[in-house]
Amino acid sequence: xxxxxxxxxxxxxxxxxxxxxxxxxxxxxxxxxxxxxxxxxxxxxxxxxxxxxxxxxxxxxxxxxxxxxxxxxxxxxxxxxxxxxxxxxxxxxxxxxxxxxxxxxxxxxxxxxxxxxxxxxxxxxxxxxxxxxxxxxxxxxxxxxxxxxxxxxxxxxxxxxxxxxxxxxxxxxxxxxxxxxxxxxxxxxxxxxxxxxxxxx
Amino acid sequence: xxxxxxxxxxxxxxxxxxxxxxxxxxxxxxxxxxxxxxxxxxxxxxxxxxxxxxxxxxxxxxxxxxxxxxxxxxxxxxxxxxxxxxxxxxxxxxxxxxxxxxxxxxxxxxxxxxxxxxxxxxxxxxxxxxxxxxxxxxxxxxxxxxxxxxxxxxxxxxxxxxxxxxxxxxxxxxxxxxxxxxxxxxxxxxxxxxxxxxxxxxxxxxxxxxxxxxxxxxxxxxxxxxxxxxxxxxxxxxxxxxxxxxxxxxxxxxxxxxxxxxxx
Numbered sequence: 289x290x291x292x293x294x295x296x297x298x299x300x301x302x303x304x305x306x307x308x309x310x311x312x313x314x315x316x317x318x319x320x321x322x323x324x325x326x327x328x329x330x331x332x333x334x335x336x337x338x339x340x341x342x343x344x345x346x347x348x349x350x351x352x353x354x355x356x357x358x359x360x361x362x363x364x365x366x367x368x369x370x371x372x373x374x375x376x377x378x379x380x381x382x383x384x385x386x387x388x389x390x391x392x393x394x395x396x397x398x399x400x401x402x403x404x405x406x407x408x409x410x411x412x413x414x415x416x417x418x419x420x421x422x423x424x425x426x427x428x429x430x431x432x433x434x435x436x437x438x439x440x441x442x443x444x445x446x447x448x449x450x451x452x453x454x455x456x457x458x459x460x461x462x463x464x465x466x467x468x469x470x471x472x473x474x475x476x477x478x479x480x481x482x483x484x485x486x487x488x489x
Numbered sequence: 490x491x492x493x494x495x496x497x498x499x500x501x502x503x504x505x506x507x508x509x510x511x512x513x514x515x516x517x518x519x520x521x522x523x524x525x526x527x528x529x530x531x532x533x534x535x536x537x538x539x540x541x542x543x544x545x546x547x548x549x550x551x552x553x554x555x556x557x558x559x560x561x562x563x564x565x566x567x568x569x570x571x572x573x574x575x576x577x578x579x580x581x582x583x584x585x586x587x588x589x590x591x592x593x594x595x596x597x598x599x600x601x602x603x604x605x606x607x608x609x610x611x612x613x614x615x616x617x618x619x620x621x622x623x624x625x626x627x628x629x630x631x632x633x634x635x636x637x638x639x640x641x642x643x644x645x646x647x648x649x650x651x652x653x654x655x656x657x658x659x660x661x662x663x664x665x666x667x668x669x670x671x672x673x674x675x676x677x678x679x680x681x682x683x684x685x686x687x688x689x690x691x692x693x694x695x696x697x698x699x700x701x702x703x704x705x706x707x708x709x710x711x712x713x714x715x716x717x718x719x720x721x722x723x724x725x726x727x728x729x730x731x732x733x734x735x736x737x738x739x740x741x742x743x744x745x746x747x748x749x750x751x752x753x
Contacts, residue, residue, distance in 0.1 A: 310601050317600035348599060368596040375585075375592045389587035393579050400572035402563040406511060413576070417584060441510055452598055459594035460570050463578050 301328050305339045309367045318366035353451045366452045390426050396463055407442045494530050498542040505549025508556055515556035662696040663705045666721045678717035679748055687745050694740055
């Protein structure tokens with residue numbers, strides 16, 4: 289009887305965790321560690337691991353993005369695709385091929401420069417392949433959506449959404465012609481545990 | 490010697506700023522050598538401004554050391570790849586290839602928009618208060634007028650066109666200002682714009698604003714004397730090394746009347 293009650297409680301917590309992560313209730317999607325802790329209790333990480341396993345059946349996963357110190361209360365959790373979409377599918381999400389290419393160039397340049405680069409420098413690199421009138425508007429959109437961030441000195445950084453959605457290591461590896469990791473290897477790296485987390489910077 | 494000391498400190502500060510802002514390699518900065526030079530300089534510094542520069546230089550070098558640490562962390566991480574190689578790849582790959590790379594490293598966030606009870610309440614209120622289509626699309630009573638020609642004189646009478654070309658008016662005002670100023674080189678703004686009618690005064694003020702914006706004259710505020718001074722320039726100049734800003738000057742009929750009474 290007690291076991292049944294525990295199972296029921298666990299299922300309720302799983303449902304609550306899924307609601308918190310999937311339904312947008314802030315400007316940014318996902319939920320912060322402190323929100324999950326308040327709603328699910330101290331063992332919220334265990335619940336997220338279970339949720340990750342359940343979501344795995346649907347091709348989704350729980351992604352943990354660290355916001356500074358490891359295990360901070362302001363860390364954020366998201367639900368993302370476990371694999372990656374196809375190029376044709378990505379276009380149905382409202383992305384143009386040009387935009388995707390621009391983001392690759394901007395992110396690779398910033399990563400190659402140690403995590404920050406002058407906006408003007410990134411624009412100059414983009415100008416090799418794209419018309420100037422599109423570059424400014426597109427970079428602005430990337431900043432608004434969280435793929436990039438900019439400080440008041442005109443430096444561009446990797447944004448929160450990039451840390452959540454883009455496997456930066458794979459991006460650079462693919463750029464240099466390396467083989468992309470197989471889905472089974474990615475799964476073991478990108479679960480709700482600390483292996484899949486990326487730190488700010 | 491003083492100049493050299495100051496120059497060295499300013500050079501250090503500038504170099505450190507370049508590392509921070511332009512992403513220069515922090516290991517290009519000879520931190521130890523600069524600290525040695527600053528140590529030698531310190532006993533010779535006397536003025537507060539020199540000591541302030543020294544502090545800024547030391548802080549800048551400390552920042553460079555921090556950047557060096559970050560640089561090592563980055564280079565030792567798995568994310569470090571030769572920037573030149575990456576640049577070459579970015580240059581060589583096609584737009585489609587670049588897009589494909591992003592997609593293969595991309596795991597988009599899944600989130601769902603949901604409607605809260607407050608949202609439903611607001612929507613209901615909006616719907617209840619929304620006027621019917623008939624009301625919103627009520628026909629406006631209009632009459633069709635055919636296009637025709639209007640003479641330039643008619644447009645002038647209506648105030649749409651001026652008898653004089655704007656450039657000519659501006660030039661005329663500039664010459665008038667230069668004549669009024671004479672050898673003094675400057676004159677009171679209010680004395681210059683003041684005309685017999687309020688409308689002409691406003692027109693003159695409007696033209697003066699263009700003279701100043703286009704570099705035909707400069708405007709100086711003297712807050713202590715509560716005076717605004719106009720200085721015509723002999724030829725239009727673009728003032729590149731001068732801080733420029735907008736100055737709103739209110740011209741009311743009462744102000745114009747008061748000044749006319751005071752100055753005749």
